[in-house]
Amino acid sequence: MDLFFKYLQYEKRYSPHTLTSYHTDLGQFAGYLLQTYEITDAAQADHTIIRSWILSLVHQNIQPRSINRKIACLRSYYKFLLSQQRIAVNPMLRIKAPKVSKKLPAFVPEESFNQLLDSFEFENTFEGQRDRMILEFLYGTGMRLSELIGITKSDIDTYQRTVRVLGKGNKERIIPINDSLWQSIEAYLQHKKTEFGNNNSEKLLVTTKARPLYPKFIYRVVKKYISLITTSEHNSPHVLRHSFATHLLNKGADLNAIKDLLGHASLAATQVYTHNSIEKLKSIFEKAHPKA
Structure with missing residues (x-):
């Protein structure tokens, strides 16, 4: 994960705000893997485990927009693991993001x-x-x-x-x-x-x-x-x-x-x-x- 965040910061040049959000999201995912499946390495998680985490977020009434951001974080992470040859198959290819209702931007008259x-x-x-x-x-x-x-x-x-x-x-x-x-x-x-x-x-x-x-x-x-x-x-x-x-x-x-x-x-x-x-x-x- 440390290599991943260095990659986002120095190569992808993600903003500090996005890096902080991704740190939180990956930390939550790692905690879920350890507590629910006793998995200490996210590279061992398959698409069914990832789906179960997403479902748990839905049951917690997390907003779809926030869930989609967490999914985007995992997409980036597993794509990175694939490039580093840490995994043979990207489990995120079988994950679909929930639909988000589009809200019109609020503005001041x-x-x-x-x-x-x-x-x-x-x-x-x-x-x-x-x-x-x-x-x-x-x-x-x-x-x-x-x-x-x-x-x-x-x-x-x-x-x-x-x-x-x-x-x-x-x-x-x-x-x-x-x-x-x-x-x-x-x-x-x-x-x-x-x-x-x-x-x-x-x-x-x-x-x-x-x-x-x-x-x-x-x-x-x-x-x-x-x-x-x-x-x-x-x-x-x-x-x-x-x-x-x-x-x-x-x-x-x-x-x-x-x-x-x-x-x-x-x-x-x-x-x-x-x-x-x-x-x-x-x-x-x-x-x-x-x-x-």
Whole structure:
């Protein structure tokens, strides 16, 4: 398993979040093998044993999406064992993943979010300007939470007004910075310099103790402000990523351009946003088509 995780980290370049999830999943599977079958080596498990583990997860009311992630972990693991000649046959070839009902991405209405940014008076302090910039960054670029935390000051091109983002699989992309976000960045950096001087962290987003921000902190900030404009339970940082894509699509942006901005590997992942925009598309059709 140690070799497997080194392979994922250094050759496949999986994200730290995925590595942590896979560590948990494989650990649970290994515990099940030991407790149920007294098997200490996962290479000895066949497809019937793997199916029994999946069935036990179903009986525990684990969500199909989570089960599918665990299955994906085992697929990668047994494929690795096969390449290392630890097994002769891949038992995962006979395993089918449970179907997952597709949910439409939740998003914040454009008018509501703009009203928050335009009407809410963020304090003219380091913390207040940092909170505003977090919201502006997530909504104005569509980047993931992990990507936002990883941004450094050198990733921001002040001349081109762009930000360099390191996404999944260490794939780099460049995202333009809009005027509103740019003003927030300038205000925040000024407060940051006043607060910490020139010896502050290279990371763009920091705490009041100049330490890099962490995921739970961003979650709290986003939840605090999004709760002011919606009663929906969907108020995580990812909702702003969904809002970014949905609003762009509603304004007529090209789907391939949105795909590149989001850092999706395939267009299929981006196409889910078209479902949110179907009413907008109907409206455009009715106004534009001569037979509508």
